Amino acid sequence: MTVAIYLPAESKTEDWCRMMGDLMPDWTFHSMRNVPDPEAVTYCVVWRPQTGDMKAFPNLKAIVSIGAGIDHVLDDEELPDVPIIRTVGTDLTQRMKEYVALHVLRHHRAMPALQASQARGEWKPIVVPPAPQRRVGVMGLGNLGAEAARLLSVIGFDVVGWSRSPKEIEGVRTFSGSAGFGEFLDGTEILVNLLPLTEATRGILNADTFNRLKRGAAVINAARGPHMVDEDLLEALASGQIAAATLDVFHVEPLPSDHPFWSHPQITVTPHVASLIDAPTGSRIIARNLRTFEETGTVADLADARRGY
Incomplete structure (x- = not known):
């Protein structure tokens, strides 16, 4: 051959x-x-x-x-x-689980704010709720998403998941289809996107989605850049509806050096390494x-x- x-x-x-x-x-x-x-x-x-x-x-x-x-x-x-x-394989799934757990925990424990305090030389303790009182939503429950959701549940988070078709995952409350999307978003404080990129999911990380989340939520996109409406994220960060974001994927890769994401104080940029x-x-x-x-x-x-x- x-x-x-x-x-x-x-x-x-x-x-x-x-x-x-x-x-x-x-x-x-x-x-x-x-x-x-x-x-x-x-x-x-x-x-x-x-x-x-x-x-x-x-x-x-x-x-x-x-x-x-x-x-x-x-x-x-x-x-x-x-x-x-x-x-796909166990190594790739393991890497995605590590990435998601790392950044969910960073946002949960307010690490971006603590690092900003360090840069200013400020001793400013931040008290956060324990994981069972923090709702994390995972969009996309295929191989990668299902395993990431299971791990977050084991850590102790209140985990909800959403997918195109119904799924059952131990320790995770699941929603599906357009009928379940709003209920999935309501009350979610950390949103993780692991959806496949299709015409139905392109641009799904938009103002409407952000506005359904709990105010001050965090967003993690480790799927595909075109899931994100960049301008909507910047506006949501400016308004305080979204407090922080971790982005591993972008519309153009490598991310252009003049893109505002690079220097935004509330955005963590990683170079498409979540499940490299x-x-x-x-x-x-x-x-x-x-x-x-x-x-x-x-x-x-x-x-x-x-x-x-």
């Missing part, structure tokens, strides 16, 4: 080709920009491919997304009609999925392009 790999940085693409080749010596791996015979390619492994890249391969069997989301694949307006395989997939881990997961798909025609991590995830 021949596989074409694409990442925006050619040096990273070559690294992935070498690692995949070591794991699957009976397969052939090429950078998508240096494929000698397009007709030989049966799989593409990609992160943020360019429109029209994959239509060059007439015998394509499947596309592998280097990540849990497939929105970057679906952005290709000339995408071949083949199955799309997501890349490293090449050794990702290669092992993808190698397993490629072999399974080649042998059986399917894998557990097959995405549904119609739903967008």
Whole structure:
């Protein structure tokens, strides 16, 4: 089997080709920009491919997304009609759980305000309620969201969750669909977004959503940048409706150096590292999925392009 790999940085693409080749010596791996015979390619492994890249391969069997989301694949307006395989695994889930727990606890224990006091040389204790008296809402209850919600519940938070379709998670009160969205938001003090990016969820972090939260709430976005309406967040911060935000994803990445998020005192910016997939881990997961798909025609991590995830 021949596989074409694409990442925006050619040096990273070559690294992935070498690692995949070591794991699957009976397969052939090429950078998508240096494929000698397009007709030989049966799989593409990609992160943020360019429109029209994959239509060059007439015998394509499947596309592998280097990540849990497939929105970057679906952005290709000339995408071949083949199955799309997501890349998920316990390592990636663990990393997201760590990130969410870290920043929920930071906001819960008022760490941004304490750090600001330190910078001013002020001794200013802040008393916060115990975790069971703090409601945390998790939007998106797939693999990553469900595990993050479970962990927050174990820590002791009053956890609520919202998803497109009904879900049951031990220790978490769940809501679903448009009918349950408002009730999910009401009283939520820390909102965590882990939704897939679809046309239905694009721009969901907007003024209407912020205004339903408890005044002074915090927002954590570790899903996709286009979920956020940037101007609405800035206005909500200015009004005090939102007290603080942690943002890991953005409309344009890397975040432009002149973007107001960088210097905003109430915003923590992280460079899309919440569940960053490293090449050794990702290669092992993808190698397993490629072999399974080649042998059986399917894998557990097959995405549904119609739903967008």
